[in-house]
Amino acid sequence: MKLPFAENSTNQNERYVGRFAPSPSGPLHLGSLVAALGSYLRARQMSGKWLLRIENIDPPREQKGADTLIKRTLEQHGLCWDDKVIYQHDSHQYYEQALSALFNHGHSYYCQCTRKQRLANPKGQPCPCSELTLASQGSATVLRNTVGIREMTDIALGAIVFNSEMNDDFILRRKDGLYAYQLAVVVDDIHSGITEVVRGADILPATAFQLALYRLFKLPAPVYMHLPLVLGENGQKLSKQNHAPALINERAASNLCSALGILGLNVPLGMTNATVEEILCWAQSNWNEALIGNKANAFDNRIDAPDSI
Numbered sequence: 001m002k003l004p005f006a007e008n009s010t011n012q013n014e015r016y017v018g019r020f021a022p023s024p025s026g027p028l029h030l031g032s033l034v035a036a037l038g039s040y041l042r043a044r045q046m047s048g049k050w051l052l053r054i055e056n057i058d059p060p061r062e063q064k065g066a067d068t069l070i071k072r073t074l075e076q077h078g079l080c081w082d083d084k085v086i087y088q089h090d091s092h093q094y095y096e097q098a099l100s101a102l103f104n105h106g107h108s109y110y111c112q113c114t115r116k117q118r119l120a121n122p123k124g125q126p127c128p129c130s131e132l133t134l135a136s137q138g139s140a141t142v143l144r145n146t147v148g149i150r151e152m153t154d155i156a157l158g159a160i161v162f163n164s165e166m167n168d169d170f171i172l173r174r175k176d177g178l179y180a181y182q183l184a185v186v187v188d189d190i191h192s193g194i195t196e197v198v199r200g201a202d203i204l205p206a207t208a209f210q211l212a213l214y215r216l217f218k219l220p221a222p223v224y225m226h227l228p229l230v231l232g233e234n235g236q237k238l239s240k241q242n243h244a245p246a247l248i249n250e251r252a253a254s255n256l257c258s259a260l261g262i263l264g265l266n267v268p269l270g271m272t273n274a275t276v277e278e279i280l281c282w283a284q285s286n287w288n289e290a291l292i293g294n295k296a297n298a299f300d301n302r303i304d305a306p307d308s309i
């Protein structure tokens, strides 16, 4: 299967390209800073590029002005990206090309089930719509997950075994016409020539779906590293949906120290008055993924179905 946009975007010289891909559904919180910092440090240590992609495929969940706040917060924390900021709203043509390629090769079908009907469909059984020829209008586009990725290796977490639900079919474009995260993230990462994805462990389960798409596109998948999540007082992961407190830019240096602690690197007491630049420079020489291993007990290596992202 040929993806027209993959031709020019393949990373010819295999230079490291990483990215941070926040959704503009609110300001950054400590959990997002961990993902931003981890991916930034990896890219700088590899003398690679670090791209910023604003994942605005879901306008109803977008918060007006959040992209500007996110960019300002990253800058205040010394996390300056390379190249132009990428917005997913500029990539619709590539999502369409990918959808057509998958459909023309019989890898997807149109489904008119409601969410309730889809959930009621017995696990592991194909949806009855997959046998029908339904109109695309008013339907969701669903991938026939014939690939069924069962395991992967994560740089930080080691061998990962996916739950069988990760082998189910999954939505590529919703009934309301919005592109699904699984499709958009893979298309964008291919288009930008991303060689390594460093992000929060909440997305680890969804990686099975993403790897299935790479397999169907016959393109090499990036290497993955999933970082520890930050839990709030209620034991739930910090997220914009849980109204996690926004980072205070005036406390950037201390925020970076907290994020480094979560990445397994404790900043020495002698650096309590260090500037943002000094902390980043020190972290670049002292942080590595093996330090995350100490936190591996924060994860269960058998991975269940993801929440919607």
Ligand code: GLU
Pocket: 020, 021, 022, 023, 055, 185, 198, 199, 200, 203, 309
């Ligand atoms: N947009 C996702 C988020 O804000 C991250 C997606 C990714 O890094 O693949 O949680």
